[in-house]
Amino acid sequence: MSYSWNWGVFLSPTPSGSGTYLGWLLQGLEWTLLLSLGAWVIAFVLGSLLGVLRTVPNRWLAGLAAGYVEAFRNVPLLVQLFSWYFVLPELLPRGLGDAIKQSDPLIQQFIAALLCLGCFTAARVCEQVRAGLQSLPRGQKNAALAIGLTLPQAYRYVLLPLAMRIVLPPLTSEFLNVFKNSAVASTIGLIELSRQGQQLVDYTAQPYEAFIAVTLLYVLINVCVMFGMRWVERRARLPGHREGQ
Amino acid sequence: MSMIEIEQVSKWYGQFAVLTDCTTHVNKGEVVVVCGPSGSGKSTLIRCVNGLEPIQQGTILVNGMTLTDPKTNLSKLRSHVGMVFQNFELFPHLSVFDNLTIGQIKVLGRSKDEAAARGLKMLERVGLKAQAEKYPGALSGGQQQRVAIARALAMDPICMLFDEPTSALDPEMVTEVLDVMVELATEGMTMMCVTHEMGFARKVADRVIFMDHGRIVEDAAKDDFFGTPRSERAQLFLSKILHH
Numbered sequence: 001m002s003y004s005w006n007w008g009v010f011l012s013p014t015p016s017g018s019g020t021y022l023g024w025l026l027q028g029l030e031w032t033l034l035l036s037l038g039a040w041v042i043a044f045v046l047g048s049l050l051g052v053l054r055t056v057p058n059r060w061l062a063g064l065a066a067g068y069v070e071a072f073r074n075v076p077l078l079v080q081l082f083s084w085y086f087v088l089p090e091l092l093p094r095g096l097g098d099a100i101k102q103s104d105p106l107i108q109q110f111i112a113a114l115l116c117l118g119c120f121t122a123a124r125v126c127e128q129v130r131a132g133l134q135s136l137p138r139g140q141k142n143a144a145l146a147i148g149l150t151l152p153q154a155y156r157y158v159l160l161p162l163a164m165r166i167v168l169p170p171l172t173s174e175f176l177n178v179f180k181n182s183a184v185a186s187t188i189g190l191i192e193l194s195r196q197g198q199q200l201v202d203y204t205a206q207p208y209e210a211f212i213a214v215t216l217l218y219v220l221i222n223v224c225v226m227f228g229m230r231w232v233e234r235r236a237r238l239p240g241h242r243e244g245q
Numbered sequence: 246m247s248m249i250e251i252e253q254v255s256k257w258y259g260q261f262a263v264l265t266d267c268t269t270h271v272n273k274g275e276v277v278v279v280c281g282p283s284g285s286g287k288s289t290l291i292r293c294v295n296g297l298e299p300i301q302q303g304t305i306l307v308n309g310m311t312l313t314d315p316k317t318n319l320s321k322l323r324s325h326v327g328m329v330f331q332n333f334e335l336f337p338h339l340s341v342f343d344n345l346t347i348g349q350i351k352v353l354g355r356s357k358d359e360a361a362a363r364g365l366k367m368l369e370r371v372g373l374k375a376q377a378e379k380y381p382g383a384l385s386g387g388q389q390q391r392v393a394i395a396r397a398l399a400m401d402p403i404c405m406l407f408d409e410p411t412s413a414l415d416p417e418m419v420t421e422v423l424d425v426m427v428e429l430a431t432e433g434m435t436m437m438c439v440t441h442e443m444g445f446a447r448k449v450a451d452r453v454i455f456m457d458h459g460r461i462v463e464d465a466a467k468d469d470f471f472g473t474p475r476s477e478r479a480q481l482f483l484s485k486i487l488h489h
Contacts, residue, residue: 142297143334147348147400148324157347161338238337239380 009206010213021200028196029217035113035192036179036221042118043178044171047125048164052155054130065126072123077184080120085112085188105189113185121178128170132163165236172229176222193217247306248273248404248435249294254303256289256459263289264300265459271404276436278446281456282482287439288331290456291406294437295326308403324352327397327405331412333389335381341368341392342377345399353400360399367395371425387418394425404435411442441486447471455479 010022053065072080085108089097100108136159144154164171186195197214201207249271256264264286271277279287292298294305296312296319305312310322335344345364349355355363368374371391381389390410397405407426411419423445430436430449440446446453446467453470455463455478463470463479474480 139330139332139334143330146295146323146328148320148352150320153351158336239382
């Protein structure tokens with residue numbers, strides 16, 4: 001195989017003349033971070049809320065949350081993304097749909113990908129929060145109610161703080177997944193990190209350098225997330241309980 | 246005047262009857278001990294008294310308020326009824342101090358200073374003021390249960406429910422918890438206690454209720470109960486737990 005490695009490619013100027021190929025990658029990284037962090041906020045908030053609803057003693061609310069999970073967990077992510085991007089504007093009232101279609105394409109792509117990733121991941125967060133809540137000893141809820149806390153207060157001050165500590169490790173995995181899943185946004189044209197990598201290959205014909213760089217950037221993100229979450233785990237450990245208990 | 250009135254209460258889990266036609270009461274200032282073999286429904290009955298378990302038939306009144314009435318504010322009612330559990334159920338993510346103040350602040354609307362003063366006073370009363378900053382995981386079982394009692398007392402309850410408060414404790418820690426309970430009883434607190442501690446019953450109970458298979462079999466003044474229980478079942482139970 002004759003392949004001429006050229007690591008200097010990242011510093012060479014782009015065809016437009018403004019900036020370097022490295023700048024392209026960093027721009028892509030920026031979109032990936034913006035998209036993934038935004039989607040994680042949606043997923044965490046919505047997922048926690050749904051996880052709580054799945055455990056409340058109300059059949060309608062619990063059923064609603066269960067339906068959400070089944071819908072968003074069983075449809076492929078790519079199909080969901082196309083639905084948000086291509087189908088949703090058609091289903092909205094004509095005026096609103098047209099307004100969306102006439103807006104900046106970049107905004108359209110970003111919002112569709114943000115909602116898609118956020119709602120998809122929320123279903124998974126929901127199931128983990130539910131598992132955490134259901135793993136708590138029943139007496140904790142009784143004790144919270146017995147001192148006069150209302151059910152929402154019991155969740156807010158006792159049950160959720162305990163459940164969240166239990167499900168921190170699996171939540172870390174979900175957080176990591178969001179970054180990796182964000183690459184699907186490239187299919188609707190959002191130039192995030194993986195798409196920038198592809199573009200780099202198209203322009204420079206240096207696929208190995210481009211994809212190695214992209215991979216390393218994803219790994220870098222995930223290492224940061226992992227250490228961040230470990231720090232959170234250490235901070236949140238129940239006092240008086242040993243690690244692993 | 247009755248603090249707790251239980252009238253013809255029945256409860257089922259599906260087809261299984263856990264409580265059948267239970268009727269009794271606890272007067273103001275009275276100490277009533279509920280005993281019976283395991284599975285007899287005594288813990289279920291006491292959990293029904295503050296609405297932690299729903300009942301299918303009958304009525305329960307606490308301080309004149311009907312628990313089964315949908316208009317009753319259950320949270321408010323529970324805030325006046327202290328409850329102590331078999332497994333302590335302190336909140337493990339909160340310090341002892343926060344365990345004692347969270348209800349006062351969030352439920353009773355007391356200021357932080359007020360809640361702190363009241364919490365520390367109750368903690369001192371159960372002899373654990375020095376442990377205020379510790380977390381429940383760092384305390385012994387007996388200490389945890391005393392904190393749980395202090396947590397209930399900090400809410401200024403009108404009566405106290407104890408659900409087998411010493412069953413999960415090592416033998417040498419039972420006394421420290423019972424001492425606190427005896428002190429409470431002699432001060433005139435209205436108490437309903439599910440317990441097997443017959444020594445405690447002998448010392449401070451006014452009445453003893455004996456349950457079996459979800460029914461109240463015996464409901465007698467203490468001396469009558471320990472003298473000559475009327476039912477054979479209660480005699481058998483007493484002979485078993487008193488002779489060992």
